[in-house]
Amino acid sequence: MPAKLTNNYGYINVEDNVIATIAGVSAMECYGIVGMASKNATDGFFELLKWENLAKGVKVAAEGSEVSIDLHVILQYGIKISVVASNIIEKVKYNIENITGLNVNKVNVFVQGVKFQK
Secondary structure, three states: OEEEEOOOEEEEEOOOHHHHHHHHHHHOOOEEEEEEEEOOOOOOEEEEEHHHHHHHEEEEEEEOEEEEEEEEEEEEEOOOOOHHHHHHHHOOOOOOOOHHHHHEEEEEEEEEEEEEOO
16 A cells, blocks of 8 residues: 655655665665565575565555555674664665655564675
């Protein structure tokens, strides 16, 4: 269900995939994140998504002008998960609220794995 903003001149519908793309790109800007994860339903493995598919690692629930976001991420090995997750939450909330004008209720970060990078 798309998010909806109303003003004196009419209304604006913001589709979930637009919000998901903004959230995915915002998360990828944070230090310590390797990428977004997508669950392969057949065998339960998580795969690293490419840049053009970032929205597949994001679930958006919109009700009116309120939005809740779930992010499934893969982080870099050796970093403090709680600090990176907090940075992701702040960055995603800030960008969505400033770009779309919607209110973000909550941002949930699900760490699906860690990846060792040389």
